[in-house]
Amino acid sequence: MIPSAWVDFAGRWGGYALARQYTRNHPRILMYHRFTGDASADPAMADVFEKQVRHLAKHFNAMTLGELLAYFHAGERPPPHTVVMTVDDGHRDFFEFAWPILRRHNVPATLFAATGFIDRELWLWPDQVTWLLGQCGTLPERVQIAGAPLELGDTPWQAIVDRILAVSDDNRLRAPLELGEQLGCDLPSEAPEGYAPVTWDELRVLEASGIEIGGHTHTHPSLARMPEIRLPEEIHRCRERLDSELGMRPRPFCYPNGQPGDVTPAVRAAVKDAGFTGAVMAYADGARHEDVYQLRRHSSSSNPFQFYKASSGVEWLGRRWRRGGLS
């Protein structure tokens, strides 16, 4: 039996409940992005999401990331079965689809907003790539990204995103425009329907209802790949926009892309210096929550298998076991 089938089998016969009990003292931080529409490769549709939220409300102690961080900063152990739901980027579908469900079940969440996106100065470049690939007909075998050829292969979106992540910051913002020219497709200057951000007014409504708003940079770069001197433009500016629009309060941060290569000691220090109280990564490797500026997260989605694996602790245990110890 393949490992995922084992997990599924064990889960159906009480394995998820067992894992939940065994890992009750390791707070789980779940990561979401999109909630509906065809804009995402993995949308958590509203009805599937409601089932997940009901499950979290029943079996877990749901809190915001800021509340979890307060335990860590005080040196206290969070309550057993703590779970934190986090949502990246600030798309409007959170406000339209996810928030009414969260409110119905009294489950809080932390939303990380890229402030330049909320300000409508830009739309997110990974979304621009998705939009271009969806709009622009037959794809060529190769394109030019930042002056270098790129074979698109079987997973063009991933190939393009990986390449854009690796180019310099100026090229990152220009790359989708150049890609559009090559595909014979004009990139809209504003996010089209399905890719739009929440408004600041909507964020104020969310915050008043118990949704925590954290920072996610201003223009969503991979921070480790930009010159250190420009980090404040992304991190401090994000903090200032959040504070001036929503008021001063402790806020956590989320690193764009969030892989180990996206965070250097200088990036971590800049996030702390800007006054963010902690920060999350976009992967889980079985580590405990040792550094509040590099908290691991489990990807969650409309896929029930992934949701139960992530929330029950089965995924964390599996990763921990692979690291060489279940202690």
Ligand SMILES: [Zn+2]
């Ligand atoms: Zn993001």
